[in-house]
Amino acid sequence: MEEYKSEWTKSIPLKEQKNIIQRLMKFAKPFRTTFIVSILFAFVLSIINVLLPRIIQTFMDDYLSTQTATTQVILYFAGLYLLGVILKSIIWFFQWFLYSMASLKTYQHIRVKLFEKLHTLGMRYFDQTPAGSIVSRVSNDTETLFDFWYVFLMVLTGLFAVVSSFIAMFQINTKIALWNLIFLPILGVVIWYYQKFSSRIYRNMREKLSQLNTKLNESISGMQIIQQFRQEKRLEGEFEAINNDYIETRYSMIKTNSILLSPIISFLYAIAVAMSLSLFGFDALHSPIEVGLIYAFTTYVQGFFNPMSQMMDFLSVFTDGIVAGSRILKIMDTEEYTPQQNEGAASEIIEGKIEFRNVSFSYDGKNNVLNNISFIANPGETVALVGHTGSGKSSIINVLMRFYEFYEGQILIDDIDIRDFSIEELRRKMGLVLQDAFMFYGDIAGNIRMLNPDITDHQIREAAKFVQADKFIETLPNDYHAKVIERGASYSSGQRQLISFARTIVTNPKVLVLDEATANIDTETEGLIQEGLANMRQGRTTIAIAHRLSTIRDANLILVLDKGHIVERGSHDELLVEDGLYADMYKLQNSEV
Numbered sequence: 252m253e254e255y256k257s258e259w260t261k262s263i264p265l266k267e268q269k270n271i272i273q274r275l276m277k278f279a280k281p282f283r284t285t286f287i288v289s290i291l292f293a294f295v296l297s298i299i300n301v302l303l304p305r306i307i308q309t310f311m312d313d314y315l316s317t318q319t320a321t322t323q324v325i326l327y328f329a330g331l332y333l334l335g336v337i338l339k340s341i342i343w344f345f346q347w348f349l350y351s352m353a354s355l356k357t358y359q360h361i362r363v364k365l366f367e368k369l370h371t372l373g374m375r376y377f378d379q380t381p382a383g384s385i386v387s388r389v390s391n392d393t394e395t396l397f398d399f400w401y402v403f404l405m406v407l408t409g410l411f412a413v414v415s416s417f418i419a420m421f422q423i424n425t426k427i428a429l430w431n432l433i434f435l436p437i438l439g440v441v442i443w444y445y446q447k448f449s450s451r452i453y454r455n456m457r458e459k460l461s462q463l464n465t466k467l468n469e470s471i472s473g474m475q476i477i478q479q480f481r482q483e484k485r486l487e488g489e490f491e492a493i494n495n496d497y498i499e500t501r502y503s504m505i506k507t508n509s510i511l512l513s514p515i516i517s518f519l520y521a522i523a524v525a526m527s528l529s530l531f532g533f534d535a536l537h538s539p540i541e542v543g544l545i546y547a548f549t550t551y552v553q554g555f556f557n558p559m560s561q562m563m564d565f566l567s568v569f570t571d572g573i574v575a576g577s578r579i580l581k582i583m584d585t586e587e588y589t590p591q592q593n594e595g596a597a598s599e600i601i602e603g604k605i606e607f608r609n610v611s612f613s614y615d616g617k618n619n620v621l622n623n624i625s626f627i628a629n630p631g632e633t634v635a636l637v638g639h640t641g642s643g644k645s646s647i648i649n650v651l652m653r654f655y656e657f658y659e660g661q662i663l664i665d666d667i668d669i670r671d672f673s674i675e676e677l678r679r680k681m682g683l684v685l686q687d688a689f690m691f692y693g694d695i696a697g698n699i700r701m702l703n704p705d706i707t708d709h710q711i712r713e714a715a716k717f718v719q720a721d722k723f724i725e726t727l728p729n730d731y732h733a734k735v736i737e738r739g740a741s742y743s744s745g746q747r748q749l750i751s752f753a754r755t756i757v758t759n760p761k762v763l764v765l766d767e768a769t770a771n772i773d774t775e776t777e778g779l780i781q782e783g784l785a786n787m788r789q790g791r792t793t794i795a796i797a798h799r800l801s802t803i804r805d806a807n808l809i810l811v812l813d814k815g816h817i818v819e820r821g822s823h824d825e826l827l828v829e830d831g832l833y834a835d836m837y838k839l840q841n842s843e844v
Contacts, residue, residue: 263454263573271576275396278361285353290407292346297411299339301419304550306332311543346404354400361579362393368583374654375614376587382472383465388582391460392575399572405565409558416554423548427530431555434519438559441515445566449507453567453574456500461578463493508567520556527552590656593670600672600680602630602665603761603792605651610660612650620646622815624660626808633793635803637833638812644796646815648766651794652683664762682760686767686798688751690739695724696731698739699754706757714757718787720749756787763787765795800837809833 263271279286310328314320366389377385420428470477470486477486527548531540605628612621621643628634636644650657653674662669669677690698699714700706711731715721723746727733739747755763787793797803804823811819811826811833819831826833 263577267577268573271573271580274580275361275399275576278364279353279357279400281360282353282356285349285356289346289350289353289404292342292349293404293408294411296339296342296346297408297415299335299342300412300554301415301551303332303335303339304419304547306335308541308543308547311546312541316542346408350401350404354397357400358393358397361396362389365389365393365579365582368585371588372585373587373589373656374649376585378614381465381468383463383468384461385582386468387461387464388578391464392457392578395571395575396579398568399575402565402569402572405558405562409562412554412558416551420548420551420555423544423551424531424534427527427548430526430530431523431552434523434556437519438516442566445507445570449504449567449570452500452503452507453570454577456497456504457571457574457578459493459497459500463490463497466490466493504567516556516559520553523552523556524549589674590653591670592653592673593668596671596673598665598667598671599676600664600761603680604628604630604663604665605634605762605792605794606663606666607647608661608663610650610657610662612646612655612657612659614646614655620815621650621657624815624817626810626817626820628792628794628808630792631790632807633788633795633803633805635806635809636794636796636812637800637803637809637836641814642812643815644812645766647812648683648764648794648796652681652764653677679758680760681762681764682755682758683764684748684751684755684766688739688744688747690735690742690747690750692737693735694729694732695727695735695750698735698750699731699757701754703758710757711753714753715750717756718749718752720746720753723749752787761791763791763793763795765793767796767798800833800840 306328310320310324314324314328369385369389417428417431420431466486466489470490477483528545531545531548534540607624607626610621610624611619613619624643624647626634636647638644646655649655651662651669653669664672696708696711699711708731712721715724715731724730724733735741739750742750795803795806797806803809806823809819809821809823809826810817811831813832819826819829819833821829827837
């Protein structure tokens with residue numbers, strides 16, 4: 252834990268920052284035209300900012316100081332200056348509008364790509380990464396990148412302004428302009444120190460925010476258990492502790508920004524103005540100096556330092572964006588992909604024969620949870636998996652459904668290696684019903700259809716009728732369009748499972764996989780769906796994890812697992828005759844209390 256903590260309290264090296272920027276820039280490529288046009292507007296804006304003080308200087312030195320100004324001259328210069336200001340405002344508007352649109356599209360593009368990446372990652376990644384941390388990166392970190400792109404606009408406009416202001420100063424008074432350059436090394440040192448110090452703070456702050464989101468997500472998901480076991484005070488204390496840690500990092504950030512950003516630039520600007528006026532004063536001791544020229548020069552000094560102040564202010568945004576970008580790219584670089592099929596995999600599941608040949612599997616690469624698993628499920632047959640918790644039943648389902656990759660043995664479907672089928676074909680021809688039926692916000696029909704436009708309303712009704720779900724659905728207001736709230740909380744576990752059954756059967760799969768599908772269903776509901784399950788299994792190869800042994804008495808083959816090994820196999824009657832582990836489990840479930 253200390254090693255992990257120290258990683259997020261280190262500053263990000265400049266080389267790594269450069270790499271992060273280069274990689275993030277690739278996401279902006281589709282919108283580069285808009286960015287370029289906006290930057291061209293910024294260049295034009297810097298030229299206008301140089302010309303405006305010259306208008307006032309000419310008016311002051313050539314007309315006011317000589318007392319030759321007329322009404323026509325006054326109106327001419329006033330109109331010319333007003334026209335310049337209006338043109339500046341219009342260009343400024345288009346610069347910011349175009350750049351903002353490009354920034355918005357870029358950060359949305361990054362968020363979509365990150366979301367797409369998450370869907371390519373294997374289940375092992377989600378086993379090891381807290382959900383709150385992932386949510387933080389997809390929402391908070393990508394949101395930060397919206398402001399991050401403005402840093403580059405500030406840098407470019409700042410460079411345009413600094414260069415154009417210096418050239419203008421150089422034309423007015425070469426010596427004093429060169430004296431103002433002495434502040435650039437000072438600013439360079441400040442920027443270097445700020446980047447080195449602040450990246451560590453921002454990195455730590457981002458990680459604390461991620462921990463905060465993780466704790467919040469965990470608390471909301473487990474609210475029922477928290478309240479049941481009266482853990483509110485403990486969770487409140489833990490949340491407050493994490494929140495306080497986060498606030499401390501925010502305090503550090505505020506203190507750093509307060510010292511090293513605008514205040515130091517304002518201080519250097521004041522010194523530069525005082526120095527310039529003093530140098531002009533010394534020159535005036537020997538020869539007269541025009542007032543308008545001094546006005547123009549000090550305006551250019553302001554134009555020289557103001558962009559630096561804005562750039563320094565955006566350094567905090569830059570550092571925050573670099574840290575956010577590093578966290579996003581860490582997910583992009585994750586190679587814990589979903590199991591990959593063989594190149595050109597195009598086989599089709601016709602019969603639905605399933606065969607395991609000496610399959611061994613480990614979640615962590617070290618400790619096997621399956622050892623030399625071998626069995627055959629012929630087309631139309633039912634193979635049941637039974638055993639105590641941790642025996643490896645669900646692991647067989649996980650490797651069969653290609654949620655996890657196995658590295659020893661072979662899994663065949665219709666005597667063809669499972670890697671020779673596309674994932675789309677496997678998902679289309681293999682139907683999975685889990686113990687915990689997850690329902691999405693929407694309506695019942697939508698949860699059965701699962702956004703498949705090829706499934707008609709008639710097929711939805713037939714599927715519900717097939718699994719006996721129509722009996723309760725048709726009693727609801729709006730029947731198949733009855734509202735489903737978060738996770739289907741308004742329906743019983745049995746009702747949710749029936750909808751899950753309908754969702755699976757509506758696609759007419761060749762292989763049916765039941766992961767303790769009746770474990771959460773009450774006795775009355777179970778009686779209703781046994782007929783539906785029998786219908787579902789007809790003509791389909793079925794792999795069923797059984798919690799209630801009474802539901803798999805008619806299975807063609809029952810495999811009894813213990814610590815990842817198949818210790819018994821046979822039919823229900825054969826296993827009872829053996830009087831082994833299965834017989835003990837069956838007697839225990841059927842014994843009278």
